[in-house]
Amino acid sequence: MVDQYPHQISGGQARRAAIARALLFRPRILAADEPTAGPDVSVQGDLLNLLQEISVETAVALLVVSHNLAVVRLIADQVAVRHRGRIVEQGDCATVLQTPQAEYTQQLLASWPRAHHVDDAQG
Secondary structure (H helix, E strand, C coil), rough: CCCCCCCHHCHHHHHHHHHHHHHCCCCCCCEEECCCCCCHHHHHHHHHHHHHHHHHCCEEEEEEEHHHHHHHHHCCCCEEEECEEEEEEEEEEEHHHHHHCCHHHHHHHCCCCCCCCCCCHHC
């Protein structure tokens, strides 16, 4: 990708290049703002896998900002929920997402799309 211009590479390639560029400085923390926004689902999965591999293999802490709760559930150990610029709830990801205490977190989780089973006998 070194010899290519930005318009010549895919969005997923551009994100991987940005991650590689950030890692050149050997950070202790890698901040990723909406790392899966935009690319198709398969590229999103590849990016999440890459971030997790980097975290495990290099001991770099990940700070991921996302509105996608599925991403948060997959990648985060700890979570902080912000509302209007303030943290309203924080803690272990599984605990916060399974038993939220803050009203805003409850509303956020209630807004998740849910798949409903359709009984074939009812139409």
